[in-house]
Amino acid sequence: MSLKRRKIKKKISRFAIFDTGVIQHIDALQVSLLRAGKNTLLPELYDIFGKECLLKFLDTFAGTTIQVPTKKVLEDAIRDTYIYLTITENDKSRNRKKSDIVKELAVRYDMDVKDVISVYKDMQKHY
Numbered sequence: 001m002s003l004k005r006r007k008i009k010k011k012i013s014r015f016a017i018f019d020t021g022v023i024q025h026i027d028a029l030q031v032s033l034l035r036a037g038k039n040t041l042l043p044e045l046y047d048i049f050g051k052e053c054l055l056k057f058l059d060t061f062a063g064t065t066i067q068v069p070t071k072k073v074l075e076d077a078i079r080d081t082y083i084y085l086t087i088t089e090n091d092k093s094r095n096r097k098k099s100d101i102v103k104e105l106a107v108r109y110d111m112d113v114k115d116v117i118s119v120y121k122d123m124q125k126h127y
Contacts, residue, residue, distance in 0.1 A: 029046070029051060029054075029055075030043065030046055030051075033046055042054075045057065079109055079119075080119045080122075080123055081123070083105050083109070083116055083119050083120055083123070084119070084120055084123035084124065084127070086101060086105060087101055087102065087105075087120050102116050102117060102120075
């Protein structure tokens, strides 16, 4: 076991307490996250990531404000990437006319052809 992993395990074990009244193991980290305030998603992150990953996350990003994009923003980013890669791959292989590919992408994503071209050019600037 690596030294870093041992340090994490030590941190994790500090958060376990034993409730003698109920004779069961209580996870003090989970309880403290519930008390962290109304405007926190830490209990949900605990449920998603589990204790060890959440502690790594908190250790890395403590004090940092993190903004999670909406599903729409993520879906648009995936769409834009697909548009860029599809046109780029076709440009390399020259299998089909670029205008045909752009039209197909416009239909697929219910966009205007000019918007597909705009997405492609914008992505091209970044890559």
